Amino acid sequence: MNDIFRRLREQTLENPGTATFSRRPALAPIEQTVDGWFCLQETGNVVHWSVATDETEPVVDAARKASLIGRMASQFPLATWFLPAGAAARVCRTCDGKGHVPGLPRELADKVACECGGLGWTAG
């Protein structure tokens, strides 16, 4: 297994609520959803894992994928290694490249992710 992915996964599993990932060793949690998790794979692909059905579905939208990895990288810098390279990108229209939603009070600004995931740019 890729050393960067292995260490990144170890770091993400230190977050509470991730014990269920012991049965999916090839997935690193990014963000919890109503019925599962967005997860990173060693290949750099992002999938949604439904915990109830144990099925994974790929996230194919390039902007959504980069945003999720960017959100992950804001807490775990190793995730930057998995950002798509060479993809078409533009400055995020919401934050104008600043990486956070403008106009939010400080306590919310750390919790509400911009559509770019904090990267300041969007893919696609």
Ligand SMILES: [Zn+2]
């Ligand atoms: Zn943004």
